[in-house]
Amino acid sequence: MSVTEIGEKIKAGVVFSRNMAEPKWFKWKERKIDVISTNFIWNTVEGSAMLLHFSVSAEGGYYELSFNQKTLEWRLEKTGEKS
Protein backbone atom coordinates (compact mmCIF):
# COMPACT_ATOMS: atom_id res chain seq x y z
CA MET A 1 0.00 0.00 0.00
CA SER A 2 1.13 3.57 -0.44
CA VAL A 3 0.23 6.50 1.76
CA THR A 4 -0.90 9.80 0.26
CA GLU A 5 -0.49 13.15 1.99
CA ILE A 6 -3.81 15.04 2.00
CA GLY A 7 -3.84 17.86 4.55
CA GLU A 8 -7.50 18.90 4.08
CA LYS A 9 -10.12 20.12 6.53
CA ILE A 10 -12.87 17.63 7.31
CA LYS A 11 -15.95 17.30 9.46
CA ALA A 12 -15.71 14.63 12.13
CA GLY A 13 -18.09 12.95 14.54
CA VAL A 14 -16.29 12.27 17.82
CA VAL A 15 -17.11 10.59 21.11
CA PHE A 16 -15.47 12.03 24.21
CA SER A 17 -15.16 9.57 27.07
CA ARG A 18 -12.62 8.47 29.68
CA ASN A 19 -10.61 11.67 29.08
CA MET A 20 -10.12 10.69 25.46
CA ALA A 21 -11.52 11.72 22.10
CA GLU A 22 -12.40 8.96 19.68
CA PRO A 23 -13.40 9.80 16.10
CA LYS A 24 -16.35 7.70 14.95
CA TRP A 25 -16.82 9.05 11.41
CA PHE A 26 -15.59 11.83 9.18
CA LYS A 27 -16.74 13.45 5.93
CA TRP A 28 -14.25 13.90 3.12
CA LYS A 29 -15.00 14.74 -0.51
CA GLU A 30 -18.72 14.30 0.15
CA ARG A 31 -18.16 10.81 1.45
CA LYS A 32 -19.03 9.77 4.96
CA ILE A 33 -16.38 7.37 6.21
CA ASP A 34 -17.13 5.30 9.30
CA VAL A 35 -14.18 4.57 11.56
CA ILE A 36 -13.83 0.89 12.44
CA SER A 37 -11.03 1.31 14.95
CA THR A 38 -8.60 3.88 16.32
CA ASN A 39 -5.18 2.26 16.17
CA PHE A 40 -2.83 4.88 17.54
CA ILE A 41 -2.92 8.35 19.07
CA TRP A 42 -0.07 10.79 19.51
CA ASN A 43 0.57 14.49 20.14
CA THR A 44 2.58 17.09 18.28
CA VAL A 45 2.97 20.83 18.64
CA GLU A 46 2.42 23.34 15.85
CA GLY A 47 3.28 26.85 16.88
CA SER A 48 1.44 27.31 20.15
CA ALA A 49 -1.20 24.71 19.36
CA MET A 50 -1.26 21.10 20.55
CA LEU A 51 -2.38 18.65 17.86
CA LEU A 52 -3.84 15.24 18.56
CA HIS A 53 -3.22 12.72 15.78
CA PHE A 54 -5.29 9.59 15.24
CA SER A 55 -4.41 6.61 13.07
CA VAL A 56 -7.73 5.00 12.22
CA SER A 57 -8.93 2.09 10.13
CA ALA A 58 -12.06 2.33 8.04
CA GLU A 59 -13.59 0.29 5.23
CA GLY A 60 -11.68 2.23 2.63
CA GLY A 61 -8.31 1.67 4.28
CA TYR A 62 -6.10 3.58 6.68
CA TYR A 63 -6.44 7.26 7.55
CA GLU A 64 -4.54 9.70 9.72
CA LEU A 65 -6.64 12.47 11.25
CA SER A 66 -5.51 15.42 13.32
CA PHE A 67 -7.36 17.64 15.76
CA ASN A 68 -6.00 21.11 16.54
CA GLN A 69 -6.90 21.79 20.15
CA LYS A 70 -6.55 25.52 19.66
CA THR A 71 -8.65 26.03 16.51
CA LEU A 72 -10.84 22.92 17.09
CA GLU A 73 -10.20 22.03 13.46
CA TRP A 74 -10.12 18.45 12.17
CA ARG A 75 -7.95 17.58 9.20
CA LEU A 76 -7.37 14.48 7.13
CA GLU A 77 -3.58 14.32 7.04
CA LYS A 78 -2.93 11.08 5.16
CA THR A 79 -4.71 8.15 3.56
CA GLY A 80 -3.63 4.65 2.70
CA GLU A 81 -6.70 3.77 0.74
CA LYS A 82 -7.11 0.27 -0.56
CA SER A 83 -7.21 0.07 -4.36
Place this chain on the structure above:
Amino acid sequence: MTQNSRKIILVDMNAYFASVEQASNPELRGKAIVICGDGRTIVVTASYEARRYGIKTGMTLPEARRLCPFVIPVIGNLDKYVDVSLRIHKIMLEYTDQVEVFSIDECFLDVTGVEHLWGGAVNIAAGIKKKIKEQIGITCSAGVAPNKVVAKLAAKSKKPDGLTVVEPDEVENFMFPLPVEKLQGVGIGARLSEKFRLMGINTARDLAMADGGFLKARFGVMGAFYKNVGLGRDSSRVKKYSEQAPVKSVGHSHTLPKDTYDISVVRSYLLMLCEKTAARLRGYKLTGRTVFLMVRFGDFEIFSGRETLKSCFNTGYGIFSLAWKIFERVLPLKKAVRLLGVGISNLAGGDTQQYLFEDMQKKQKLSAVMDEINAKYGELTVKPSSVIIAQKHGILGRCGIISTRLIK
Protein backbone atom coordinates in the same frame (compact mmCIF):
# COMPACT_ATOMS: atom_id res chain seq x y z
CA MET B 1 26.61 -0.45 48.42
CA THR B 2 29.07 -2.25 46.18
CA GLN B 3 28.96 -1.95 42.42
CA ASN B 4 27.97 -5.60 42.22
CA SER B 5 24.88 -5.08 44.33
CA ARG B 6 23.30 -2.58 41.95
CA LYS B 7 20.31 -3.51 39.85
CA ILE B 8 20.41 -1.77 36.47
CA ILE B 9 17.90 -2.29 33.70
CA LEU B 10 18.34 -1.28 30.06
CA VAL B 11 15.13 -1.13 28.04
CA ASP B 12 15.67 -1.13 24.28
CA MET B 13 12.70 -0.77 21.93
CA ASN B 14 12.73 -3.26 19.07
CA ALA B 15 13.04 -1.75 15.55
CA TYR B 16 11.51 1.29 17.17
CA PHE B 17 10.44 3.55 14.31
CA ALA B 18 9.19 0.62 12.25
CA SER B 19 7.36 -0.82 15.25
CA VAL B 20 5.58 2.46 15.93
CA GLU B 21 4.46 2.66 12.30
CA GLN B 22 3.22 -0.93 12.39
CA ALA B 23 1.33 -0.25 15.63
CA SER B 24 -0.10 2.85 13.99
CA ASN B 25 -1.27 1.18 10.77
CA PRO B 26 -2.57 -2.42 10.91
CA GLU B 27 -1.98 -2.77 7.15
CA LEU B 28 1.77 -2.69 7.84
CA ARG B 29 1.81 -5.33 10.57
CA GLY B 30 3.70 -8.48 9.72
CA LYS B 31 5.05 -6.85 6.56
CA ALA B 32 8.54 -5.90 5.45
CA ILE B 33 8.70 -2.14 5.89
CA VAL B 34 11.52 0.38 5.98
CA ILE B 35 11.45 3.86 7.47
CA CYS B 36 12.93 6.50 5.19
CA GLY B 37 13.09 10.24 4.83
CA ASP B 38 10.81 11.99 2.39
CA GLY B 39 11.86 12.04 -1.24
CA ARG B 40 14.76 9.80 -2.07
CA THR B 41 15.92 7.69 0.61
CA ILE B 42 18.24 6.06 2.95
CA VAL B 43 16.80 3.33 5.14
CA VAL B 44 16.69 4.68 8.68
CA THR B 45 15.43 1.42 10.11
CA ALA B 46 13.76 -1.76 8.94
CA SER B 47 11.09 -3.94 10.50
CA TYR B 48 12.14 -7.42 11.63
CA GLU B 49 10.25 -8.82 8.64
CA ALA B 50 12.43 -6.69 6.33
CA ARG B 51 15.61 -7.57 8.22
CA ARG B 52 15.07 -11.24 7.34
CA TYR B 53 15.88 -10.26 3.76
CA GLY B 54 19.14 -8.66 4.81
CA ILE B 55 17.85 -5.08 4.73
CA LYS B 56 19.86 -2.86 7.06
CA THR B 57 20.03 0.71 8.26
CA GLY B 58 22.01 2.91 5.90
CA MET B 59 21.06 1.07 2.70
CA THR B 60 19.47 3.04 -0.09
CA LEU B 61 15.89 2.20 -0.96
CA PRO B 62 16.89 0.71 -4.35
CA GLU B 63 19.34 -1.57 -2.53
CA ALA B 64 16.59 -2.61 -0.11
CA ARG B 65 14.19 -3.29 -3.01
CA ARG B 66 16.78 -5.50 -4.68
CA LEU B 67 16.81 -7.65 -1.54
CA CYS B 68 13.06 -7.53 -1.07
CA PRO B 69 11.03 -6.21 -4.03
CA PHE B 70 7.81 -5.93 -2.00
CA VAL B 71 9.31 -3.93 0.86
CA ILE B 72 7.04 -1.02 1.80
CA PRO B 73 8.77 2.34 2.37
CA VAL B 74 7.20 4.51 5.06
CA ILE B 75 8.15 8.15 5.53
CA GLY B 76 9.43 8.69 9.05
CA ASN B 77 7.67 10.97 11.48
CA LEU B 78 10.06 12.04 14.21
CA ASP B 79 7.41 14.01 16.12
CA LYS B 80 5.39 10.83 16.50
CA TYR B 81 8.37 8.81 17.71
CA VAL B 82 9.39 11.48 20.22
CA ASP B 83 5.86 11.64 21.62
CA VAL B 84 5.72 7.85 21.95
CA SER B 85 9.13 7.90 23.66
CA LEU B 86 7.80 10.35 26.23
CA ARG B 87 4.87 8.04 26.93
CA ILE B 88 7.30 5.16 27.40
CA HIS B 89 9.34 7.27 29.81
CA LYS B 90 6.18 7.86 31.87
CA ILE B 91 5.74 4.11 32.21
CA MET B 92 9.30 3.75 33.49
CA LEU B 93 8.96 6.71 35.83
CA GLU B 94 6.16 4.85 37.61
CA TYR B 95 8.90 2.68 39.09
CA THR B 96 11.83 5.06 39.73
CA ASP B 97 13.03 8.58 39.00
CA GLN B 98 16.45 7.22 38.05
CA VAL B 99 15.61 6.90 34.38
CA GLU B 100 18.39 7.95 32.04
CA VAL B 101 17.39 8.50 28.44
CA PHE B 102 20.25 7.03 26.45
CA SER B 103 18.64 7.50 23.05
CA ILE B 104 15.18 7.91 21.57
CA ASP B 105 14.59 4.17 22.02
CA GLU B 106 16.79 3.18 24.97
CA CYS B 107 16.63 4.00 28.65
CA PHE B 108 18.60 2.90 31.67
CA LEU B 109 16.91 2.48 35.04
CA ASP B 110 18.58 2.06 38.41
CA VAL B 111 16.08 0.16 40.54
CA THR B 112 18.48 -0.76 43.34
CA GLY B 113 16.64 1.29 45.93
CA VAL B 114 13.10 0.43 44.81
CA GLU B 115 13.15 -3.17 43.63
CA HIS B 116 11.87 -4.40 47.00
CA LEU B 117 8.62 -2.51 46.32
CA TRP B 118 7.99 -4.43 43.13
CA GLY B 119 9.20 -7.94 43.89
CA GLY B 120 12.63 -7.49 42.35
CA ALA B 121 14.36 -5.97 39.34
CA VAL B 122 13.27 -8.75 37.00
CA ASN B 123 9.64 -8.14 37.92
CA ILE B 124 10.10 -4.44 37.18
CA ALA B 125 11.62 -5.20 33.78
CA ALA B 126 8.82 -7.65 32.98
CA GLY B 127 6.23 -5.13 34.15
CA ILE B 128 7.64 -2.37 31.94
CA LYS B 129 7.68 -4.68 28.92
CA LYS B 130 4.07 -5.68 29.55
CA LYS B 131 2.84 -2.10 29.96
CA ILE B 132 4.63 -0.90 26.85
CA LYS B 133 3.06 -3.73 24.90
CA GLU B 134 -0.42 -3.03 26.31
CA GLN B 135 -0.36 0.76 26.14
CA ILE B 136 1.72 1.38 23.02
CA GLY B 137 1.49 -1.92 21.17
CA ILE B 138 5.21 -2.47 20.60
CA THR B 139 7.83 -4.79 22.06
CA CYS B 140 11.17 -4.14 23.70
CA SER B 141 14.13 -6.10 24.97
CA ALA B 142 15.36 -5.62 28.52
CA GLY B 143 18.65 -6.45 30.19
CA VAL B 144 19.03 -6.69 33.99
CA ALA B 145 22.57 -6.60 35.35
CA PRO B 146 24.83 -5.04 38.02
CA ASN B 147 25.95 -2.20 35.72
CA LYS B 148 25.08 -0.28 32.56
CA VAL B 149 27.60 -1.99 30.23
CA VAL B 150 26.38 -5.49 31.01
CA ALA B 151 22.71 -4.43 31.10
CA LYS B 152 23.03 -2.97 27.59
CA LEU B 153 24.76 -6.03 26.20
CA ALA B 154 22.24 -8.28 27.93
CA ALA B 155 19.35 -6.42 26.31
CA LYS B 156 21.05 -6.68 22.91
CA SER B 157 21.56 -10.41 23.30
CA LYS B 158 17.92 -11.31 22.73
CA LYS B 159 15.85 -9.38 20.22
CA PRO B 160 13.02 -9.00 19.74
CA ASP B 161 11.00 -9.12 22.95
CA GLY B 162 13.77 -10.48 25.19
CA LEU B 163 14.41 -10.30 28.92
CA THR B 164 17.96 -11.27 29.87
CA VAL B 165 19.23 -11.33 33.43
CA VAL B 166 22.93 -11.40 34.32
CA GLU B 167 23.62 -11.88 38.02
CA PRO B 168 26.88 -10.52 39.50
CA ASP B 169 28.50 -13.95 39.60
CA GLU B 170 27.49 -14.59 35.96
CA VAL B 171 29.11 -11.49 34.47
CA GLU B 172 32.33 -13.14 33.31
CA ASN B 173 30.54 -16.16 31.86
CA PHE B 174 28.27 -13.80 29.97
CA MET B 175 30.95 -11.36 28.78
CA PHE B 176 33.99 -13.48 28.02
CA PRO B 177 32.74 -15.41 24.98
CA LEU B 178 31.46 -12.25 23.24
CA PRO B 179 33.38 -11.36 20.06
CA VAL B 180 34.67 -7.76 20.09
CA GLU B 181 32.13 -6.83 17.42
CA LYS B 182 29.39 -7.55 19.95
CA LEU B 183 30.83 -4.85 22.25
CA GLN B 184 29.66 -2.08 19.95
CA GLY B 185 27.32 0.30 21.70
CA VAL B 186 29.21 0.30 24.99
CA GLY B 187 32.05 2.58 23.95
CA ILE B 188 33.67 0.31 21.38
CA GLY B 189 32.86 1.20 17.79
CA ALA B 190 33.25 -0.76 14.58
CA ARG B 191 36.68 0.68 13.74
CA LEU B 192 38.00 0.01 17.22
CA SER B 193 36.85 -3.60 17.13
CA GLU B 194 38.74 -3.95 13.82
CA LYS B 195 41.86 -2.57 15.52
CA PHE B 196 41.40 -5.03 18.39
CA ARG B 197 41.23 -7.89 15.89
CA LEU B 198 44.47 -6.76 14.26
CA MET B 199 46.06 -6.79 17.72
CA GLY B 200 44.88 -10.36 18.31
CA ILE B 201 42.13 -9.28 20.69
CA ASN B 202 39.15 -11.20 19.39
CA THR B 203 36.83 -11.58 22.37
CA ALA B 204 35.84 -9.73 25.52
CA ARG B 205 37.98 -12.26 27.40
CA ASP B 206 41.02 -11.34 25.32
CA LEU B 207 40.32 -7.68 26.10
CA ALA B 208 39.87 -8.40 29.80
CA MET B 209 43.14 -10.37 29.94
CA ALA B 210 45.14 -7.89 27.84
CA ASP B 211 48.00 -6.21 29.62
CA GLY B 212 46.85 -2.92 31.16
CA GLY B 213 50.15 -1.22 30.34
CA PHE B 214 49.91 -2.29 26.70
CA LEU B 215 46.35 -0.95 26.39
CA LYS B 216 47.38 2.31 28.05
CA ALA B 217 50.34 2.70 25.71
CA ARG B 218 48.08 2.07 22.72
CA PHE B 219 44.90 3.96 23.74
CA GLY B 220 45.92 6.28 26.56
CA VAL B 221 43.46 6.68 29.40
CA MET B 222 40.82 4.81 27.38
CA GLY B 223 42.92 1.64 27.68
CA ALA B 224 41.73 1.08 31.24
CA PHE B 225 38.14 1.72 30.16
CA TYR B 226 38.33 -0.88 27.39
CA LYS B 227 39.83 -3.44 29.77
CA ASN B 228 36.95 -2.85 32.16
CA VAL B 229 34.46 -3.33 29.33
CA GLY B 230 36.05 -6.72 28.64
CA LEU B 231 35.71 -7.57 32.33
CA GLY B 232 32.10 -6.38 32.41
CA ARG B 233 32.94 -3.70 34.97
CA ASP B 234 31.38 -0.26 34.94
CA SER B 235 30.83 2.12 37.81
CA SER B 236 29.01 4.89 35.91
CA ARG B 237 25.76 5.90 37.52
CA VAL B 238 22.31 6.14 36.05
CA LYS B 239 21.24 9.79 35.91
CA LYS B 240 17.89 10.96 37.14
CA TYR B 241 15.30 11.86 34.54
CA SER B 242 15.33 15.46 35.71
CA GLU B 243 19.02 15.83 34.99
CA GLN B 244 19.46 17.27 31.54
CA ALA B 245 22.64 16.79 29.56
CA PRO B 246 24.06 20.18 28.67
CA VAL B 247 23.56 21.17 25.06
CA LYS B 248 26.96 21.15 23.37
CA SER B 249 25.93 21.94 19.85
CA VAL B 250 22.81 22.65 17.87
CA GLY B 251 22.41 21.83 14.22
CA HIS B 252 20.25 20.61 11.41
CA SER B 253 20.84 18.69 8.25
CA HIS B 254 18.69 18.00 5.24
CA THR B 255 18.80 15.76 2.18
CA LEU B 256 17.74 17.71 -0.88
CA PRO B 257 14.89 16.26 -2.92
CA LYS B 258 17.29 15.96 -5.84
CA ASP B 259 21.01 16.50 -6.26
CA THR B 260 21.70 19.99 -7.55
CA TYR B 261 24.43 22.21 -8.97
CA ASP B 262 22.15 25.24 -8.59
CA ILE B 263 23.87 27.60 -6.17
CA SER B 264 20.71 29.58 -5.49
CA VAL B 265 18.96 26.40 -4.34
CA VAL B 266 21.90 25.40 -2.14
CA ARG B 267 22.01 28.90 -0.69
CA SER B 268 18.30 28.84 0.01
CA TYR B 269 18.41 25.50 1.81
CA LEU B 270 21.47 26.54 3.75
CA LEU B 271 19.80 29.73 4.87
CA MET B 272 16.76 27.74 5.95
CA LEU B 273 18.87 25.36 8.00
CA CYS B 274 20.71 28.31 9.56
CA GLU B 275 17.45 30.02 10.51
CA LYS B 276 16.17 26.80 12.05
CA THR B 277 19.38 26.29 13.98
CA ALA B 278 19.37 29.87 15.20
CA ALA B 279 15.76 29.66 16.34
CA ARG B 280 16.51 26.56 18.40
CA LEU B 281 19.60 28.17 19.84
CA ARG B 282 17.58 31.18 20.92
CA GLY B 283 14.96 28.86 22.34
CA TYR B 284 17.66 27.34 24.55
CA LYS B 285 18.81 30.88 25.43
CA LEU B 286 22.26 30.08 24.13
CA THR B 287 24.78 31.69 21.81
CA GLY B 288 27.71 30.13 19.98
CA ARG B 289 30.97 30.98 18.29
CA THR B 290 31.86 28.06 16.02
CA VAL B 291 29.85 27.20 12.94
CA PHE B 292 30.39 23.88 11.20
CA LEU B 293 29.17 22.89 7.79
CA MET B 294 28.84 19.48 6.19
CA VAL B 295 28.16 18.92 2.50
CA ARG B 296 27.48 15.48 1.07
CA PHE B 297 27.76 15.27 -2.68
CA GLY B 298 25.89 13.01 -5.07
CA ASP B 299 28.69 10.42 -4.99
CA PHE B 300 28.46 10.42 -1.15
CA GLU B 301 31.80 12.13 -0.76
CA ILE B 302 31.70 14.50 2.21
CA PHE B 303 33.18 17.93 2.69
CA SER B 304 33.17 19.60 6.09
CA GLY B 305 34.67 22.67 7.67
CA ARG B 306 34.31 25.06 10.54
CA GLU B 307 34.85 28.70 11.35
CA THR B 308 35.07 30.36 14.74
CA LEU B 309 34.49 33.97 15.68
CA LYS B 310 35.77 35.71 18.78
CA SER B 311 32.30 36.77 19.88
CA CYS B 312 29.12 34.74 20.35
CA PHE B 313 25.93 35.14 18.35
CA ASN B 314 22.65 33.39 17.65
CA THR B 315 21.11 34.92 14.54
CA GLY B 316 20.34 32.99 11.39
CA TYR B 317 22.21 35.58 9.38
CA GLY B 318 25.27 35.23 11.60
CA ILE B 319 25.34 31.46 11.23
CA PHE B 320 24.69 31.68 7.50
CA SER B 321 27.52 34.17 6.94
CA LEU B 322 30.05 31.75 8.38
CA ALA B 323 28.45 28.68 6.81
CA TRP B 324 28.53 30.30 3.38
CA LYS B 325 32.16 31.31 3.86
CA ILE B 326 32.95 27.63 4.48
CA PHE B 327 30.84 26.53 1.52
CA GLU B 328 32.76 28.86 -0.81
CA ARG B 329 35.76 26.55 -0.37
CA VAL B 330 34.05 24.00 -2.65
CA LEU B 331 33.15 26.50 -5.36
CA PRO B 332 32.90 26.14 -8.26
CA LEU B 333 30.94 22.96 -7.68
CA LYS B 334 32.46 19.92 -9.36
CA LYS B 335 29.76 17.61 -8.03
CA ALA B 336 26.08 18.02 -7.32
CA VAL B 337 25.06 18.66 -3.74
CA ARG B 338 22.91 15.98 -2.07
CA LEU B 339 22.84 16.91 1.62
CA LEU B 340 23.60 19.97 3.72
CA GLY B 341 24.22 20.08 7.42
CA VAL B 342 24.98 23.07 9.57
CA GLY B 343 25.53 23.50 13.27
CA ILE B 344 26.91 25.77 15.91
CA SER B 345 29.03 24.89 18.92
CA ASN B 346 31.26 26.57 21.51
CA LEU B 347 28.04 27.51 23.22
CA ALA B 348 27.51 29.97 26.02
CA GLY B 349 24.47 30.72 28.10
CA GLY B 350 22.70 33.99 28.87
CA ASP B 351 21.47 36.84 26.70
CA THR B 352 22.98 37.57 23.36
CA GLN B 353 25.73 40.07 23.08
CA GLN B 354 24.47 43.62 22.71
CA TYR B 355 25.79 44.75 19.37
CA LEU B 356 27.31 48.16 18.91
CA PHE B 357 26.40 48.47 15.27
CA GLU B 358 22.85 49.44 14.34
CA ASP B 359 22.44 46.89 11.55
CA MET B 360 23.30 44.02 13.89
CA GLN B 361 20.92 45.44 16.50
CA LYS B 362 18.18 45.46 13.88
CA LYS B 363 18.89 41.84 13.00
CA GLN B 364 18.65 40.89 16.67
CA LYS B 365 15.30 42.64 17.03
CA LEU B 366 14.04 41.07 13.81
CA SER B 367 15.06 37.61 15.04
CA ALA B 368 13.14 38.17 18.27
CA VAL B 369 10.00 39.21 16.40
CA MET B 370 10.30 36.26 14.00
CA ASP B 371 10.63 33.91 16.95
CA GLU B 372 7.45 35.29 18.49
CA ILE B 373 5.41 34.93 15.31
CA ASN B 374 6.81 31.52 14.44
CA ALA B 375 6.18 30.29 17.99
CA LYS B 376 2.53 31.27 17.69
CA TYR B 377 1.76 30.16 14.14
CA GLY B 378 4.35 27.52 13.32
CA GLU B 379 7.99 27.27 12.51
CA LEU B 380 9.16 29.51 9.65
CA THR B 381 5.73 31.06 9.06
CA VAL B 382 7.88 34.14 8.72
CA LYS B 383 11.03 33.34 6.81
CA PRO B 384 13.68 35.04 4.73
CA SER B 385 12.45 35.44 1.16
CA SER B 386 15.33 33.41 -0.27
CA VAL B 387 14.00 30.36 1.59
CA ILE B 388 11.09 30.43 -0.86
CA ILE B 389 13.49 29.14 -3.51
CA ALA B 390 13.92 26.01 -1.41
CA GLN B 391 10.14 25.69 -1.20
CA LYS B 392 9.84 25.75 -4.97
CA HIS B 393 12.66 23.24 -5.36
CA GLY B 394 10.77 20.90 -3.11
CA ILE B 395 10.89 21.39 0.61
CA LEU B 396 10.43 18.26 2.57
CA GLY B 397 8.20 17.83 5.56
CA ARG B 398 10.89 16.08 7.53
CA CYS B 399 12.94 19.21 7.62
CA GLY B 400 9.80 19.85 9.58
CA ILE B 401 9.97 23.53 9.20
CA ILE B 402 7.85 24.91 6.46
CA SER B 403 4.38 25.79 7.59
CA THR B 404 1.95 26.00 4.72
CA ARG B 405 -0.72 27.54 6.85
CA LEU B 406 -1.41 31.21 6.29
CA ILE B 407 -1.67 33.77 9.02
CA LYS B 408 -5.30 34.81 9.21
